[in-house]
Amino acid sequence: MEALVASAVGIMTAAGIYLILRLRTFPVVLGMAMLSYAVNIFLFATGRLAVNLPPILGHAGAETAGYTDPIPQALVLTAIVISFGMTAVVVMLSLGAFIEAGNDRIDLGPEENKK
Incomplete structure (x- = not known):
């Protein structure tokens, strides 16, 4: 099970980085979302x-009864809310750039405009 989760985190991280390096705004937004999902799964797996x-200790203590650590669950819940808000901000910024420029291409600088 751990190998499956580790593989999923690695594949999602690689796909997110690949999409972030694209020259269009929509794949960059998708790549950032995928990278945040990979980080959330990693935090949850910790x-x-x-x-x-249960996420609490029983009467006998941690040695005899199993429990789940609630801190990573709280971190993931917080990260989901923050990533949703940041995704909304980035989508609005990219939409504004698309409306102003007329396309969603990311320009690298004056050298790219000369070609």
Whole structure:
């Protein structure tokens, strides 16, 4: 199970970085979202992958009863809210740039405009 989660995080990170390096704004927004999903899965997996265990300690303590660490779950929940807000900001910025420029191409500088 851990190998599957690690592979998924690696593939999503690679795909996110590839999309961020594109020269169009829409793939950049998708790449940032995919990279944030990969980070969320990584943060969630740091709390150990445990199924059907409570996020609190039982009466017997941590040695005899299993539990799930609630801190990574709280971090992921916070990261989801922050990434949603940042995605909305980036979409509005790219939409404004598209309306002003007439296309969604990312210009690299004056050297690119001469060609």
